[in-house]
Every structure is written in C-alpha cells, then in structure tokens.
Amino acid sequence: MQLILRNIMEEYVIITLDEMLGFLDGCKCERCRLDIASYTLNRLKPKYVATTQGELMSRLCEFDGQFKASIMAEITQAHAIISKHPRH
C-alpha cells in the first residue's frame, strides 16, 4: 500500500476556493486563482497527513464544517487583496 504525505489543507483550500469563485467578482484566471490559494495557505496552519490516495479521497468527501468557516474567511480576505492588485 502506497502511503503519501499531503497537506490536506491544500486540498480543502482549492475545493473551497473553486466553490467561491463561482460567486465572487474579479479575475478568475489561473494566476489569480493560485495567488489566492497560496496567500490563503500561508495564513492557515498546515494539516499534514500520511495517507493513501483512496483514504485521501474519502477524507475529502467528508470535508465540511470543521475548517470551512476559517478557510472561507481567509479566502475572502485573500480575494479582496489579489483582485485589487492582480499580478498581471
């Protein structure tokens, strides 16, 4: 069984960001999307897990309330800053 080391917070942020980009204004190009993701991730505590690919998938399916509120708050801030100063 192949174990992988992942910062699961990274997956959570990308999932939440993609949901939020659906209703947020501003540029949604790959550069801005990833700038928002990295800004957000630098401000959140990482959450590393040693897991298998399959286990990771089921953890992602269960992802819901636990971190979501704080992730959404950080994304909202990151989005405000990056859409004001896009790097392009």
Ligand SMILES: [Zn+2]
């Ligand atoms: Zn952009």
